[in-house]
Amino acid sequence: xxxxxxxxxISLAFLIIILIxxxxxxxxxxxxxxxxxxxxxxxxxxSKISGSTSTVFxxxxxxxxxxxxxxxxxxxEVDRSKILELEKENEILKNELKFFQKEKEDSLIPAxxxxxxxxxxLDYIVVDKGKKDGVMKDMAVISQGTLVGIVTESNEDTAKxxxxxxxxxxxQAMLQESRAKGVLRGGIGGLFLDDIVVDTDYKRGDYVxxxxxxxxxxxxxLIGKAKDTEAQSSDLYKSIAVEPIVDLSKLEIVxxxx
Amino acid sequence: xxxxxxxxxxxxxxxxxxLDVSFFINMPIFGSTILISFITLIILxxxxxxxxxxxxxxxxxxxxxxxxxxxxxxxxxxxxxxxIVLNRLRQNFFSFPTLISSxxxxxxxxxxxxxxxxxxxxxxxxxxxxxxxxxxLLNSFFGLICFGIWQFVSRKRFNDSRSIKI
Numbered sequence: 547x548x549x550x551x552x553x554x555x556i557s558l559a560f561l562i563i564i565l566i567x568x569x570x571x572x573x574x575x576x577x578x579x580x581x582x583x584x585x586x587x588x589x590x591x592x593s594k595i596s597g598s599t600s601t602v603f604x605x606x607x608x609x610x611x612x613x614x615x616x617x618x619x620x621x622x623e624v625d626r627s628k629i630l631e632l633e634k635e636n637e638i639l640k641n642e643l644k645f646f647q648k649e650k651e652d653s654l655i656p657a658x659x660x661x662x663x664x665x666x667x668l669d670y671i672v673v674d675k676g677k678k679d680g681v682m683k684d685m686a687v688i689s690q691g692t693l694v695g696i697v698t699e700s701n702e703d704t705a706k707x708x709x710x711x712x713x714x715x716x717x718q719a720m721l722q723e724s725r726a727k728g729v730l731r732g733g734i735g736g737l738f739l740d741d742i743v744v745d746t747d748y749k750r751g752d753y754v755x756x757x758x759x760x761x762x763x764x765x766x767x768l769i770g771k772a773k774d775t776e777a778q779s780s781d782l783y784k785s786i787a788v789e790p791i792v793d794l795s796k797l798e799i800v801x802x803x804x
Numbered sequence: 805x806x807x808x809x810x811x812x813x814x815x816x817x818x819x820x821x822x823l824d825v826s827f828f829i830n831m832p833i834f835g836s837t838i839l840i841s842f843i844t845l846i847i848l849x850x851x852x853x854x855x856x857x858x859x860x861x862x863x864x865x866x867x868x869x870x871x872x873x874x875x876x877x878x879x880x881x882x883x884x885x886x887x888i889v890l891n892r893l894r895q896n897f898f899s900f901p902t903l904i905s906s907x908x909x910x911x912x913x914x915x916x917x918x919x920x921x922x923x924x925x926x927x928x929x930x931x932x933x934x935x936x937x938x939x940x941l942l943n944s945f946f947g948l949i950c951f952g953i954w955q956f957v958s959r960k961r962f963n964d965s966r967s968i969k970i
Contacts, residue, residue, distance in 0.1 A: 560862050564869045564876050577870035581818075585826040592830035599831075662829040663872055664839055665921060670873045706873075713925055714873075734925045734932065795832065 575701040578661065578672050582704050585660040586674055593798055654688070654801040655679055660704070669712035669732065671695065672704050673800060681705045686756075686763045686803045692791045693717065693756060693767045694800060705802070709794050710769060711737055718759040719769055721748050721786075727757045730769060730788065737770060737788040744784045750774050754788050764803075810859055817863035820844055825871050836938035839917075841868070842882070843947040846913045847954065849887035850894050850901050861887050878924055882917050906951045910944040 563573045657673035675681050677700050687695040687707045696715070699706040708715050711732040719730040719739055726746040728739045739754055752772040758765025773787040820841040828838040841864055848857040865883045868874060890913065894901070901909060918936045922928050 557862060560866050563866055564879065570869055570876070573866075574870045577867065581822055581871070585822055588822065588826040589830055592827040596831045661825045661871060663874075664824045664829055664837060665872075665874060734922070734927050735929050 571699065574706075575699065575704075578704045578706070579676070579701050582660050582672075582674055585672075586658060589658070589660050589662075589798075653804045655681060655804065656799060656801055657681070657687075657705070658799055659797055669709040669715070669794070670698075671707050671709060671797070671800075673707060673802070674704060675802065676701045676703045676705050678702055680804060681802050684762045686767060688767065688801045688803055689792050689797055689799070691768060693763070693769045694790075694792055694794055694797060696763070697802065707800070710790065711794055717763070717769065718757045719754050720757040721746070721772060722753040722755045724748055724752075727759065728786075730754065737790060738785045739772070739788050740785045741783050742786055744782055746784075748772055748786065813856060813859050814863040817841070817860050818867050821864060821867040821871050833942055834938050836935065836942045838946050839943055840946075842914075842917060843910065843943055843950060845883060845887050846890065846910055847906065847947060847951050849891045850906060850909050851951075851954075852891065853895070857887060857891060875924060878920055882920055886913060886916060901951075903948065903952060903955070907944055907948045910947040910951075911940060914940040914943045 563569050655675055657675040657679075659671045660674050661672035663670040673681075673687075681697060681700045683697055683700050685697045686693055687697060693710060695707040695709040695712075696717070697705050698708045698714075709732070710717060710730065713731075713733040715730075715732040717730040718727070720727040721739070721742070724746055726742050726748070728742040730737065730739050750771075750773060754769045754772060756763050756765055756767040756769065768791060770788040770790040773789050776784050776786045824839055824841050828840060831837070845857070845861055845864055848860055861884050865879050868879050868883060869876060890909065894909075898905070915936070918939055922932070922936075
């Protein structure tokens with residue numbers, strides 16, 4: 547009798563939790579907040595183990611990359627000086643026009659990834675900052691200066707972020723060169739910039755940035771680079787494959803933009 | 805089954821789900837990750853003769869729905885229906901699993917798991933085949949190791965209890 551009651555109680559709890567969307571969200575928020583400290587510790591341990599073992603196996607790869615990067619560095623130094631020059635000029639012009647410029651550091655909330663979706667096609671992460679740290683829904687999540695996701699839920703101590711590669715992710719984006727606007731969608735087949743007018747010219751490696759449409763995410767945040775692959779979705783529009791700048795599978799720390 | 809054992813089963817379901825989303829997810833092996841909760845569930849389903857596995861399945865379903873964004877329908881199919889069907893089939897038509905047959909069970913169920921995701925997402929490209937194969941092989945081999953360890957521990961406990969002289 548006791549045994550049947552226990553099983554019945556568990557089954558009922560299960561049905562209530564998973565079949566009512568609001569209940570699932572609330573339960574998820576509670577479980578994420580509750581397990582965040584333990585999840586954070588597990589995440590740190592596994593990242594350390596993964597980092598050390600991958601280094602051992604990739605010595606040759608690292609050596610090759612090192613050589614490539616050293617060669618690139620020389621070219622970057624030249625570009626850097628040009629950028630510094632432009633920044634100086636920009637600062638002077640803004641002062642002349644009396645624009646107010648916010649300090650970038652004050653607008654970013656650093657957060658550690660504590661939980662990650664175990665199946666790649668969904669690509670959600672949970673970070674260890676929430677409402678009490680100023681994280682709100684629809685804030686942009688950035689890593690190494692590029693957009694990696696958007697906050698979908700903000701709990702008290704944690705927040706859920708949908709990565710740009712998720713099938714549930716939709717970001718208003720554009721090709722930086724041609725300014726052709728489209729919608730960036732993720733999924734199991736990769737990242738695609740959809741709804742681009744069919745006669746838009748672009749070349750491989752063109753940057754894809756946020757377009758600012760919709761008002762939720764500011765314009766100009768780098769997302770990825772256009773690839774050669776494209777598909778014509780209709781007579782008027784085509785889709786362009788996009789390669790993310792950052793390897794999303796290796797993220798550990800992200801920044802949430804206020 | 806006493807209450808404490810049931811609570812331990814529920815706790816282990818929680819810990820295994822947490823390991824999946826916080827530990828093993830950060831340690832990809834050849835581009836794929838281990839889903840320890842699913843492997844444990846399948847091993848329990850094919851070896852269990854009592855109610856242990858479906859309490860574990862229900863608990864896993866609840867915790868997975870809280871800690872991941874996996875669609876509800878897929879959670880119910882892969883973490884509840886699949887082990888129940890597997891357990892019934894095994895008990896009615898097949899003998900207790902050996903090392904080889906448990907490996908086959910794991911291969912079939914992990915393929916089913918991946919196919920259910922592909923069918924739900926309604927997209928398939930030939931490049932995904934490599935991802936599916938890696939996932940199936942990695943989790944099947946890992947499950948095989950877990951099954952082997954479980955068998956070894958079970959036999960040792962049985963032999964130890966037999967050797968006790970009254």
